[in-house]
Amino acid sequence: MFELKPLHERNIPSALEKAKHYRLLNEPLPAESICLDILEVDPNHQEALVTLLLALSDQFEQRLNERYRRACDVLNRLDDEYQRAYYNGLIAERRAKVHLKRGGPGSGHVTYDWFRQAMERYEKAEQLSPADNDDAILRWNTCARILMSHPDLKPEPQQRSPQFLE
Secondary structure: OOOOOOOHHHHHHHHHHOOOOOOOOHHHHHHHHHHHHHHHHHOOOOOHHHHHHHHOOOOOOHHHHHHHHHHHEEEEEEEEOOHHHHHHHHHHHHHHHHHHHOOOOOHHHHHHHHHHHHHHHHHHHHOOOOOOHHHHHHHHHHHHHHHHHOOOOOOOOOOOOOOOOO
């Protein structure tokens, strides 16, 4: 095994910029690694937590369950209630998109359910958002448009309980 080298605290801002840059380059693994280095120095660094959450959700397509679980763990470390609601919606939306892309038996119901969960979480975030922030509305609309453009995505039919004759 290797012993990881610690990041100097004074270099956290430039390291965080690098993590964001790697995400923009579609390189979520280096972004994740940098965020973990920052969090070793400052475990409650909110911007690093958000960037880590995003880097993990960027990897849902490769390792859905493990990355989803880790993203939810990071989500619980966010201090701001609005951010927790908003990023909770984003996690659900990104999970829905993975199910949409993968397809397969029953995926239409699963995808629909994840998009609806995302929309509910965005509605909660909308209630908590500052007046000049419509990000949750924009994300909600994106989910709605995806559902409207895919009529095959629908809720799972309700199971009817058997009726017994007396």
